[in-house]
Amino acid sequence: MSAATAATAVAPGMESGHYRSSKLPDIKLLMWVFLASDIMFFGTLIGTYLVYKGRSLTGPYPADVLDIPLTTVSTFVLLMSSFLMVLALHALRGDDIAKFRLWTFGVAFFGAIFLGFQIYEFAHFVDLGLTLQGNLFGTTFYVLTGTHGVHVSIGVIWLLSILIHSYVKPWSSKDEAYLEVAGLYWHFVDIVWIVIFTIVYLVEFV
Amino acid sequence: MHVRRWLQRGLAIAASVPLIAACEFSGPQSALDPAGPVAQAQRDLFVWTLWLSVPVMVGVFGVLLYSVLRFRAKNAEDERAIPHQTHGNFKLEIAWTIIPVILVILVAVPTVRTIFSTEQRVEAGPDDLAVHATGYQWWFKFDYLDHGFTTANELIIPVGTRVVVSLDSADVLHSFWVPNLAGKRDMIPNNDNQVWFVADAPGTYYGQCAELCLGAHAYMRFRVIAMEQPDYDRWIASFQNAAAQPVSADPLVERGRALVAQKGCVACHAIDGYRPGTEVGNPDFPSLTNFGLRTTVGAAIADNTPENLAAWLRDPQAMKPGNYMPTLWRADDPNREDEIEAIVAYLLSLGRDGQASGQLTLGGIHGGQ
Amino acid sequence: MAVSKVTVPVPAPESTPSDGLFTRPTWTTGIASWLTTVDHKRLGLLYIFTSFLFMAAASVEAFLIRLQLAVPNNTLLSPDAYNQMFTMHGVTMVFLAIMPLGIGFANYFVPLQIGARDLAFPRLNALGYWIYAAGGAFLYSSFFLGGAPDAGWFAYSPLTSLSNNPGNGTDFYMIGLLVGGIGTLVTAMNLIVTIVSMRAPGMTMMRVPVFTWMMLVTSFLIIFAFPPLTIALLQVIMDRTFGTLFYVPEAGGMPILWQHLFWIFGHPEVYIIVLPAFGVISEVIPTFSRKPLFGYPVVILSGIFIGFMGFAVWSHHMFTTGLGPVVNTAFALTSFVIGIPTGIKIFNWLGTIWGGKVVFTTSMLYAISFLFTFTLGGITGIMLAVPPFDAQAQDSYFVVAHFHYVMGGGALMAFFAGLYYWFPKMSGKLMDERIGKLGFWFLVPGLHLIFFPQHIAGLMGMPRRTQTYVAGIGLELPNLLSTAGTFVMLIGLILLLVNIVHGVLRGKPAGNDPWDARTLEWSVSSPPPHHNFDHQPVVNDRDALWVQKYPESVHGERVPESASEPYDAAGIHLPGQSWYPLFMGLALLVFSYALLFHNFWVVGISLAMVFFFTYAWALEGVGGHHFPAGRRGAGQHSKEGHA
Ligand code: HEA
Ligand code: HEA
Numbered sequence A: 001m002s003a004a005t006a007a008t009a010v011a012p013g014m015e016s017g018h019y020r021s022s023k024l025p026d027i028k029l030l031m032w033v034f035l036a037s038d039i040m041f042f043g044t045l046i047g048t049y050l051v052y053k054g055r056s057l058t059g060p061y062p063a064d065v066l067d068i069p070l071t072t073v074s075t076f077v078l079l080m081s082s083f084l085m086v087l088a089l090h091a092l093r094g095d096d097i098a099k100f101r102l103w104t105f106g107v108a109f110f111g112a113i114f115l116g117f118q119i120y121e122f123a124h125f126v127d128l129g130l131t132l133q134g135n136l137f138g139t140t141f142y143v144l145t146g147t148h149g150v151h152v153s154i155g156v157i158w159l160l161s162i163l164i165h166s167y168v169k170p171w172s173s174k175d176e177a178y179l180e181v182a183g184l185y186w187h188f189v190d191i192v193w194i195v196i197f198t199i200v201y202l203v204e205f206v
Numbered sequence B: 001m002h003v004r005r006w007l008q009r010g011l012a013i014a015a016s017v018p019l020i021a022a023c024e025f026s027g028p029q030s031a032l033d034p035a036g037p038v039a040q041a042q043r044d045l046f047v048w049t050l051w052l053s054v055p056v057m058v059g060v061f062g063v064l065l066y067s068v069l070r071f072r073a074k075n076a077e078d079e080r081a082i083p084h085q086t087h088g089n090f091k092l093e094i095a096w097t098i099i100p101v102i103l104v105i106l107v108a109v110p111t112v113r114t115i116f117s118t119e120q121r122v123e124a125g126p127d128d129l130a131v132h133a134t135g136y137q138w139w140f141k142f143d144y145l146d147h148g149f150t151t152a153n154e155l156i157i158p159v160g161t162r163v164v165v166s167l168d169s170a171d172v173l174h175s176f177w178v179p180n181l182a183g184k185r186d187m188i189p190n191n192d193n194q195v196w197f198v199a200d201a202p203g204t205y206y207g208q209c210a211e212l213c214l215g216a217h218a219y220m221r222f223r224v225i226a227m228e229q230p231d232y233d234r235w236i237a238s239f240q241n242a243a244a245q246p247v248s249a250d251p252l253v254e255r256g257r258a259l260v261a262q263k264g265c266v267a268c269h270a271i272d273g274y275r276p277g278t279e280v281g282n283p284d285f286p287s288l289t290n291f292g293l294r295t296t297v298g299a300a301i302a303d304n305t306p307e308n309l310a311a312w313l314r315d316p317q318a319m320k321p322g323n324y325m326p327t328l329w330r331a332d333d334p335n336r337e338d339e340i341e342a343i344v345a346y347l348l349s350l351g352r353d354g355q356a357s358g359q360l361t362l363g364g365i366h367g368g369q
Numbered sequence C: 001m002a003v004s005k006v007t008v009p010v011p012a013p014e015s016t017p018s019d020g021l022f023t024r025p026t027w028t029t030g031i032a033s034w035l036t037t038v039d040h041k042r043l044g045l046l047y048i049f050t051s052f053l054f055m056a057a058a059s060v061e062a063f064l065i066r067l068q069l070a071v072p073n074n075t076l077l078s079p080d081a082y083n084q085m086f087t088m089h090g091v092t093m094v095f096l097a098i099m100p101l102g103i104g105f106a107n108y109f110v111p112l113q114i115g116a117r118d119l120a121f122p123r124l125n126a127l128g129y130w131i132y133a134a135g136g137a138f139l140y141s142s143f144f145l146g147g148a149p150d151a152g153w154f155a156y157s158p159l160t161s162l163s164n165n166p167g168n169g170t171d172f173y174m175i176g177l178l179v180g181g182i183g184t185l186v187t188a189m190n191l192i193v194t195i196v197s198m199r200a201p202g203m204t205m206m207r208v209p210v211f212t213w214m215m216l217v218t219s220f221l222i223i224f225a226f227p228p229l230t231i232a233l234l235q236v237i238m239d240r241t242f243g244t245l246f247y248v249p250e251a252g253g254m255p256i257l258w259q260h261l262f263w264i265f266g267h268p269e270v271y272i273i274v275l276p277a278f279g280v281i282s283e284v285i286p287t288f289s290r291k292p293l294f295g296y297p298v299v300i301l302s303g304i305f306i307g308f309m310g311f312a313v314w315s316h317h318m319f320t321t322g323l324g325p326v327v328n329t330a331f332a333l334t335s336f337v338i339g340i341p342t343g344i345k346i347f348n349w350l351g352t353i354w355g356g357k358v359v360f361t362t363s364m365l366y367a368i369s370f371l372f373t374f375t376l377g378g379i380t381g382i383m384l385a386v387p388p389f390d391a392q393a394q395d396s397y398f399v400v401a402h403f404h405y406v407m408g409g410g411a412l413m414a415f416f417a418g419l420y421y422w423f424p425k426m427s428g429k430l431m432d433e434r435i436g437k438l439g440f441w442f443l444v445p446g447l448h449l450i451f452f453p454q455h456i457a458g459l460m461g462m463p464r465r466t467q468t469y470v471a472g473i474g475l476e477l478p479n480l481l482s483t484a485g486t487f488v489m490l491i492g493l494i495l496l497l498v499n500i501v502h503g504v505l506r507g508k509p510a511g512n513d514p515w516d517a518r519t520l521e522w523s524v525s526s527p528p529p530h531h532n533f534d535h536q537p538v539v540n541d542r543d544a545l546w547v548q549k550y551p552e553s554v555h556g557e558r559v560p561e562s563a564s565e566p567y568d569a570a571g572i573h574l575p576g577q578s579w580y581p582l583f584m585g586l587a588l589l590v591f592s593y594a595l596l597f598h599n600f601w602v603v604g605i606s607l608a609m610v611f612f613f614t615y616a617w618a619l620e621g622v623g624g625h626h627f628p629a630g631r632r633g634a635g636q637h638s639k640e641g642h643a
């Protein structure tokens, strides 16, 4: 960290002051490894959902409650947030701090909207009689989408923390790795949602 | 150095292992003592893998032993010597990749064949005996699907007939395992399982629950008793006629019959022909129909003698800790022994034309003790 | 240059000013220095020490199991107590003893082997340890809080449902493993990043020592295998706490799903246990045969292949659950195939010994016994992978014998080899070879006396997990022998402990390189200085230290000292210590108890604590010490060290 970053005569791999045998920053590598592991978490939850699909002994069944148009809107919001994430990173790389803050806020805001939709949806489903304890569909549905919701919440908090931190201690393009890591996480959570949306919602109606 | 002698001796010992394993180790619960084609095929496969492991063991242990002895550092100077620093040998790598591949193929071919000849699901046809077995904590229920009656803990089968057992569990996992006849198959709620086997010779084969079910798991045993067809037919007939159980001439037996109601036994236990026209019991408890024909008490943990039966009734928890049968007499109950005597007489008279006494033998125990 | 001492005469470092909101502690001695340590060597020692404690507990449980089974119809333990014993024995050995032992060695030696000064994320490393310690303490507190788990180490559903198992024990199992698993996961992630990005200049992947390689593969296994278990645990916790229906048969739930999820984790888990052991063996055998590992690339590749295949065999634990002949065939074949790379490894180890100069140290003896015992255990593994035979052997003592051969006789003996091998490096002292060998001759024969007869008991129809067995069907003799074996093994274990204590207190100084070994950890003093290497090691070949010592023998070239200069220019920076890993572990411990006792207020508070500590962690700045460039310490690349 504290090493001289004189542009001249730095041995290859020494850019960060320590010798590094990999080009990727450590935190990015860590995030990749975490995401690889997270795939297995979601894979298991989705697998459980699929195994129990159609095995509920009582209603309500998926077709009774799922509302494609509504969830399509929230999915779209989440997708757009990923787009904003790209913009935020681009702005930070260009040292355009104002834009970086704006877009970062945008991502978190869209994420929060998505969560709002999800809370509404859960409340609505409970009104329709779909509860965590009511049948297997409820059990697997809430645990799967709930886990995803927790991921989104963590992402929102993380991005807001970055936003606040950028006021405490000004960020610049040299901090890009920290934002990129959050971005990786965010895109991943987004992609997982596409998969869940397809498997839980869309497949029900084809 | 007698490395060669050692190797020869080792080879001889290793080679005799399969032979020993193949002929020793008999017993009523031994997987190496098959009494039917399924268990036979399973044992044969085991013996085959044992043979195949001989060259592997001889090779690996021989080379290991030889090289550590032959290449050992003999003195302090040797311990600092630098042997030739070889890094590998491509041809050797190929060779010792191919050897296990061959071994694997040699195991795999008979394995796959035996899987399909012993584990294929079958439909019970008219020539087969179809039984539905349910595991309970901690006993087995057997429904004879073709004959419409139910028994517990002892499965009576005819010799030479294919027995097709469908498996279910009423609570947790259990497993149906009669080593002499066939390998185990688990009893899983919501999982329709099946096992089938044939007994080649009459005899008593020990069964054991082989899946942890807590509590009295260790005591969750059962027996399969294979009979010659005529004996078997008689046994079936006595169950089919159990509802027409005659009133016994023995007053002790009749007192027992009355007590069984008074003490509440029939709240749980079904007894066909308890009283003409009355159905008693609950299907989720062991049926005591024709209990006099049983050879064991308490899920095959004790022989069905008057003494053992009395001990069971006196304190089921002492004989089989944790089981779900309540103790029905307080220890200071003055009538306890009298009542138990009567109930024992009654229970043992069931299926024996009202006779509570007399020796009963059903086949011999397989493999000897 | 003389043999270096425990303390290395490196000039006092300058402490770097904190650039965060909080300052990091900098104790170097005393209990606080251990509680706040982020040094991989100290954490490694903590791991190894803690895993030994748990191993002692699990051994006492094993001992009780064997005493109960010495004769039929014994009543030393009630069925309930017995169920708790084998469950805790299995859980402890697998999760709290042998896996952390491997991780402990990895903590200590991976950075040293690759020429790094720590793991990539030192605080995360500490967190991994504290979560492990907290999880273990949590599990063991169950004995005092209503009974230990009793459903076996794989806790099959529906035995774990609230209706079938109302006590706390199952909650302890589920929550303990859930939380403990998080610790294992972060450590694995940390190791991966470390091995990928912190190798010394010139250390390409094909020059990485095999132990480190195997830890890399193991870490990948962990990150892919633990999530299915974690989710399965979560499902049962939800069932028991919030009334969900995952494993409620009456609502259509399928107990068999738990089995799949458990074994998708569980089979890779056995390779998570044994691959580090393979790694240790791949260090010990070349060192004491005084030859490079035979077929290095092949050994690495077969390790990777085993790792892959490990995810494709799980149903061989479920042959008797009625998956049908096609599924059984498929999983039988994949299981056979796993024997091929394992065999290749064994053959390469033999090839290493062949033509070498075998030095019979205690460590080497354990390695040889590993080859012997593991091969036997592997062969019974192949037998079990034959479904028709497995129908007889599953859940019998044949299986118990198999896995004790591969785990006890395989992995554990390999770790004992590693302990004897690395003890001088960790303590700076030598263990006594005479006591060591004496112990060996009790331990390993004792082990075989315990577990060989169990094959026979299993074939004679003895089911596992039963606190008693029927007299008169031939089970008495094997069980008696097996119990007798525990006494023999006990003597061996005691001698091992005596030797450790003796070594720490009275051992002769070890010097840098007592075994004339081959890899970088032997190039530094024993124990290594806090910063590991005074100069950044630079590597140009496999067996980096050997090349440095005997270049002619391998047609290699010594790396000149000057090669380090460009990398030393920036000096050495070591981060400060931190309280937050420990605090985080404690918060998770509070969380575990709160969840167990359904106190959701406290659950909330503990999560808030985790949240708070996360921020404190992120903002506490770097701090620590900075060693300016240009100062030379002792013991670098010193060929004299072993003279
Ligand atoms: C360190 C841990 C470890 C290791 C390495 C292994 C290795 C293997 N195991 Fe084992 N196993 C366990 C730990 C381990 N196992 C545990 C803990 C259980 C029980 C869990 C429980 O129920 O509680 C278990 C149970 C278990 C079962 C289920 C039994 C049952 O419950 O019914 C099976 C079935 O296939 C099996 C198979 C194998 C195979 C094929 C290997 C192979 O990897 C072995 C490969 C090695 C060799 C084959 C030897 C060397 C090879 C040669 C010399 C080459 C030539 C030989 C041939 C190719 C044949 N194991
Ligand atoms: C690494 C894994 C490992 C190791 C090393 C061991 C080591 C031992 N195991 Fe273990 N075992 C398992 C993993 C392991 N086990 C697992 C996973 C199960 C399955 C659990 C389940 O079914 O759920 C199992 C089950 C199991 C059973 C089957 C129980 C049953 O199914 O009913 C038995 C029975 O003999 C047994 C015995 C032993 C013995 C005697 C040792 C010995 O090698 C241990 C040596 C110990 C002694 C010789 C005792 C002496 C020590 C002391 C008295 C303490 C001294 C104090 C200090 C050292 C400080 N084990």
Ligand code: CUA
Residues within 6 Å of the ligand: B135, B136, B137, B138, B173, B174, B175, B209, B210, B211, B212, B213, B214, B217, B218, B220
């Ligand atoms: Cu039923 Cu064990």
Ligand SMILES: [Cu+2]
Residues within 6 Å of the ligand: C266, C267, C270, C313, C314, C316, C317
């Ligand atoms: Cu396995």
